[in-house]
Amino acid sequence: MSDIILEMKGITKTFPGVKALDNVNLKVKEGEIHALCGENGAGKSTLMKVLSGVYPHGTYTGDILFKGNVCEFKNIKQSEELGIVIVHQELALIPYLSIAENIFLGNEQAKKGVIDWNFTTMSTRELLKTVGLSESPSIAVNTLGVGKQQLVEIAKALSKKVKLLILDEPTAALNEDDSENLLNLMLEFKQRGITSIIISHKLNEIAKVADSITILRDGATIETLDMKKDNVTEDRIIKGMVGRDLVNRYPSRDVKIGEVLFDVKNWTVYHPTNEDRKVVNDVSFNVRKGEVVGIAGLMGAGRTELAMSIFGKSYGKRISGKVYKNGKEINVSNVNKAIENGIAYVTEDRKEYGLVLIDDIKRNTTLANLKGISKNFVVDDNKEIAETENFRKKMNIKCSSIQQKTGNLSGGNQQKVVLSKWIFTGPDLLILDEPTRGIDVGAKYEIYTIINQLAAEGKGVVVISSELPEILGMCDRVYVMNEGKIMGQLNGAEASQEKIMKLVLNKKKEGQ
CATH class of the missing domain: 3.40.50.300 (P-loop containing nucleotide triphosphate hydrolases)
Known part of the structure; x- marks a missing residue:
């Protein structure tokens, strides 16, 4: 040795x-x-x-x-x-x-x-x-x-x-x-x-x-x-x-939770190729203004399928159920409709689905909201640069310039670009699927701070994570999924790894 x-x-x-x-x-x-x-x-x-x-x-x-x-x-x-x-x-x-x-x-x-x-x-x-x-x-x-x-x-x-x-x-x-x-x-x-x-x-x-x-x-x-x-x-x-002591892994925030912002009722999704198989089974949940809601469960529980199907039905077949915003039913039949109704989805696979790796930070940041930088269907280059520079500073994206290719950024900085892209759409509900996968503790802390800022602005945030300490450290409420169903929910104060795992392993659907 x-x-x-x-x-x-x-x-x-x-x-x-x-x-x-x-x-x-x-x-x-x-x-x-x-x-x-x-x-x-x-x-x-x-x-x-x-x-x-x-x-x-x-x-x-x-x-x-x-x-x-x-x-x-x-x-x-x-x-x-x-x-x-x-x-x-x-x-x-x-x-x-x-x-x-x-x-x-x-x-x-x-x-x-x-x-x-x-x-x-x-x-x-x-x-x-x-x-x-x-x-x-x-x-x-x-x-x-x-x-x-x-x-x-x-x-x-x-x-x-x-x-x-x-x-x-x-x-x-x-x-x-x-x-x-x-x-x-x-x-x-x-x-x-x-x-x-x-x-x-x-x-x-x-x-x-x-x-x-x-x-x-x-x-x-x-x-x-x-x-x-x-x-x-x-x-x-x-x-x-x-380069410093990280006293608290999860930044504290002043929680001010308002009325129900989004409400999903009786949501059912079938597998895209095996149309007899339910991957999401009669799921109902809600998110309030200023609230961070966690969705916990093992891999294959149906969490990503639930999120993607709500975001413009971008996953699954024979989707049924209703989505309400501020008490009124909204149309989420395609991605454009979902964005128009204030929903944003940050995918778990940023390299495959979240970014155009061969393109620069500037174009990736504005890609989901070209209307925000255009006039009469023509992109205003100066406005695009100004908006991207604003996000670069606000999100602390480490790069040589906003012209740098996103494929050459570190994982944490790529994740900040994905978040910038969706925040630029002005959403009311952000669904974050494994938002800190593959990034270090320092970058995680910065992502958590951004999540807290979004909640402080009155937005609703859904965090899907396989890391239970992350769910417990960040969320005001936790829904637990297993085999496509909601097995129960826990308030942030009462939630623990043991209680979450007990619900995961419970095969009978409990009261929501």
């Missing part, structure tokens, strides 16, 4: 207008699990992309030493040949290819130029067994859930004789059970002598598996700590990440 398998010395990486890494140093011991922490934009993923050859030698300054030898990787293939394999946050699987084809893509098992499918299938079975999957190697990857796809990615890494496994936010999109299985798998790999680097914002996960931790802030190394010897606490990690 005392031998250093990886050393990165004085790594500096610059993008136009931004110094992403500033003289970063990292040492990883052989056979350990080393955590890399920092706020969004701190440089964690950039550092790992330098290490793996995504950013080739010559595009950065500094040295990489692997097993004592200086490495100058020109591409990913060269780093993988030495056993350095990275599993990115955005999975790099081909959905319509089989598990076997994905695992050996670019590393085909061939004899005399012809793929040996028997050997490929047999090897795939062994690798799947190692990561705890029993699926057939021949099934298409798109038939698997996100948790199993993540395990296929890890099996793919193992096929490359991995010596240093890098996992970038491996549990960001996973539920609690899948996250637990993945962390246990990392501990198993450690027993086999595989060294791992994990990038994660989930400090409880780091506490469970990591032997040591390096904290980055603003592209620079703050400190490296031994998790046991240095008596590392979550508060110490947070202080290193954000």
Whole structure:
């Protein structure tokens, strides 16, 4: 354990207008699990992309030493040949290819130029067994859930004789059970002598598996700590990440709840392809002015399906039920009607559905409300710039300029752009689906502050979250969903993780 398998010395990486890494140093011991922490934009993923050859030698300054030898990787293939394999946050699987084809893509098992499918299938079975999957190697990857796809990615890494496994936010999109299985798998790999680097914002996960931790802030190394010897606490990690003590994870607010703003009654939604299957079953709930309402439940409970179907019926078939605003029934038959009636929906998948990643911050911010920057159907460029600059300052979006591509922003800043886009529509009800997924504690606090400001303005806010501490810390009332039904509701003051889980596991619908 005392031998250093990886050393990165004085790594500096610059993008136009931004110094992403500033003289970063990292040492990883052989056979350990080393955590890399920092706020969004701190440089964690950039550092790992330098290490793996995504950013080739010559595009950065500094040295990489692997097993004592200086490495100058020109591409990913060269780093993988030495056993350095990275599993990115955005999975790099081909959905319509089989598990076997994905695992050996670019590393085909061939004899005399012809793929040996028997050997490929047999090897795939062994690798799947190692990561705890029993699926057939021949099934298409798109038939698997996100948790199993993540395990296929890890099996793919193992096929490359991995010596240093890098996992970038491996549990960001996973539920609690899948996250637990993945962390246990990392501990198993450690027993086999595989060294791992994990990038994660989930400090409880780091506490469970990591032997040591390096904290980055603003592209620079703050400190490296031994998790046991240095008596590392979550508060110490947070202080290193954000540069200050974060006394309260959830900002306090002066709660002033008014009359019922939105009321959903007897809402039922059927699956878009299996029209006999109900995904939302006779759900009724309401949101008051100035109120933050949480919707809790396990993955698959129907929370996202409920939200998307209310937002212009953008999910599901055979939708029935009524939506009322200030006591009057409103039309939510399509997205435009929903926006006109003051509803905004911030999706859980900002990269796929929330943003146009190849476009700049300016256009993404105004995209849902072009009327707000137009005159006689012509966009007023000056007004668009002024409105976007206003949101950049108000939301504290860290960027080189509003012309920067959103795809080059950190996760937390991307989320602020999505929020800006929908707040610019002037909504009365904001539905926020997993609003802090994949972002750090500092950015989370800023998002929570924005939610409180919206509530203080008299808007209604619905927060869908898989993180129960977030639901408990932010919400005035909590509805609990399971199998498409509302199982009950709790006032914020009486809500607890135990009471929520009790309702989740209760199969009988209780009084709402």
